[in-house]
Amino acid sequence: MIMKIHRAYKFRLYPTKEQVVYIRKTFGCTRFVYNYCLDLKRKNKYLTKFDLMKELPKLKKEYPFLKEVDSSSLQNTITDLMVGFKKHEKGIGGYPKFKKKDEKEGFRTNFITSSYKGRVYENIKVNLVRRVIELPKLKCVKIRGYRNLDNINGRILNATISEVGTRFYVSVCVEEELEVSEPSNNQAVGIDIGVKNLVVTSNKEYYGNPKYLDKYERKIKRLQQELSRKAKASKNYIKCKKKLEEVYRKLKNARKKTVEKIVSNITRNHDIIIAENLQVKKMLVHNNNHKHLRKEITNATFSEIIRILKYKCLWLNKIFIQVSPYYPSSQICSKCGNRNEEMKDIRVRELKCSKCGLEIERDYNASINILNEGLRCYNN
Numbered sequence: 001m002i003m004k005i006h007r008a009y010k011f012r013l014y015p016t017k018e019q020v021v022y023i024r025k026t027f028g029c030t031r032f033v034y035n036y037c038l039d040l041k042r043k044n045k046y047l048t049k050f051d052l053m054k055e056l057p058k059l060k061k062e063y064p065f066l067k068e069v070d071s072s073s074l075q076n077t078i079t080d081l082m083v084g085f086k087k088h089e090k091g092i093g094g095y096p097k098f099k100k101k102d103e104k105e106g107f108r109t110n111f112i113t114s115s116y117k118g119r120v121y122e123n124i125k126v127n128l129v130r131r132v133i134e135l136p137k138l139k140c141v142k143i144r145g146y147r148n149l150d151n152i153n154g155r156i157l158n159a160t161i162s163e164v165g166t167r168f169y170v171s172v173c174v175e176e177e178l179e180v181s182e183p184s185n186n187q188a189v190g191i192d193i194g195v196k197n198l199v200v201t202s203n204k205e206y207y208g209n210p211k212y213l214d215k216y217e218r219k220i221k222r223l224q225q226e227l228s229r230k231a232k233a234s235k236n237y238i239k240c241k242k243k244l245e246e247v248y249r250k251l252k253n254a255r256k257k258t259v260e261k262i263v264s265n266i267t268r269n270h271d272i273i274i275a276e277n278l279q280v281k282k283m284l285v286h287n288n289n290h291k292h293l294r295k296e297i298t299n300a301t302f303s304e305i306i307r308i309l310k311y312k313c314l315w316l317n318k319i320f321i322q323v324s325p326y327y328p329s330s331q332i333c334s335k336c337g338n339r340n341e342e343m344k345d346i347r348v349r350e351l352k353c354s355k356c357g358l359e360i361e362r363d364y365n366a367s368i369n370i371l372n373e374g375l376r377c378y379n380n
C-alpha cells in the first residue's frame with residue numbers, strides 16, 4: 001500500500017546582506033496584509049477568504065511596495081489568518097491578534113512549476129550537493145543541514161522562511177510516498193507518559209524527566225522577568241526577546257533529541273505501540289497548582305512524544321494506537337480490573353488494590369492497562 005505523507009526539511013539559511021533586506025521586507029509586507037485583512041474581518045465578520053483575496057490587487061495599487069515581494073506569500077498570510085479564525089470558531093484558539101514587528105517572523109511561499117518552450121521552470125529548487133536553495137525573488141541562498149542526504153525525494157509543496165533569534169531558517173515541505181506494509185512481529189507495548197517519569201513502558205522500562213528542563217526553565221524565567229522590566233519595542237527589549245527565543249530554541253532542540261532517543265528505543269522491538277490520549281493528563285497538570293511556565297514546558301514535552309511516536313510509527317510501518325482520553329488507566333488494577341478511586345490523586349505513587357491486594361508502582365500499572373485497553377480496541 002502506498003501512502004502519501006508530508007515531511008518538512010528544515011535548513012539553516014545563510015542569506016547575504018541584500019537577501020536579508022528582501023526577507024525582512026517580505027516579513028513587513030505579509031504582516032501589513034495580515035493586519036489589514038484582520039482589521040476588515042473585525043469590522044465585518046462575514047468576509048470570506050475569497051473576499052479578502054480580492055483585496056490584494058487593490059492593495060497593491062495603493063501600496064506599490066507590496067509588488068516587490070513574492071505574491072504567494074501575501075496570499076498565504078490571508079490563508080493563515082482564516083485558519084486562525086476557523087480555530088477560534090472551533091474553540092481551540094483565541095481571537096486572531098494584530099502582528100507586531102518584534103514577534104517571531106516568517107512567510108511561506110508556494111512551489112510553482114511551469115514549462116516554456118520545452119523547458120521546465122521551478123521556482124523552488126534544493127541542491128544538496130552545492131548546498132543551496134533557490135527561492136522566488138531571492139535566487140540562490142546558502143543552506144546547511146541534512147549532511148547525509150544528497151537529494152530530497154518527493155514533490156516540493158512550499159517553503160517557509162523564518163527568523164528566530166538571530167538565525168534564519170527555511171523549512172521545505174515535501175510530499176513523499178511511503179510504502180506501508182503489515183507489521184512483521186506482533187509485539188505490542190503500552191506506554192504511560194507523565195511528569196514524575198517521562199515515559200514508563202509495560203516492559204517496566206523507566207525514562208526519567210531530563211534535568212535540562214529545569215535549567216532552561218530557570219533561564220526562561222529570568223529572561224522573562226528581565227523583559228518585563230524593559231520598555232516595549234525598545235532596542236534592549238528586542239535584544240532580550242531574541243535571547244529568550246534563543247533559549248526556547250535550545251530547549252526545543254534538546255527536548256526533540258531526548259524524545260527521539262526514547263521513541264527509537266521503544267519502536268525498535270515493537271510493532272504495536274499504544275499510548276494514552278493526553279488531553280485529560282494535560283488538564284491534570286494544570287490542576288496540580290504547577291506554575292504556568294512549568295505547565296507550558298511539560299505539555300510541550302507530552303505533545304512532542306506523541307508527535308514523534310506518530311511520525312516514527314508511520315515511517316517504520318508500525319501501528320500506533322491511542323486509548324480513549326476517558327479511560328482511567330491509573331485507577332484500574334492491572335491484575336484484577338478493580339477500580340481504585342484513590343488513585344485520582346496523582347500524588348499517590350503506589351497502587352494498593354483493595355480487591356486483590358496487588359501492590360504496584362503507579363505509572364507501570366498504568367502502562368500495562370494502556371497496553372491491554374489498546375489491544376482490546378485494536379482487536380475489535
Ligand SMILES: [Zn+2]
Nearest residue numbers: 333336353356
Ligand atoms: Zn486488583
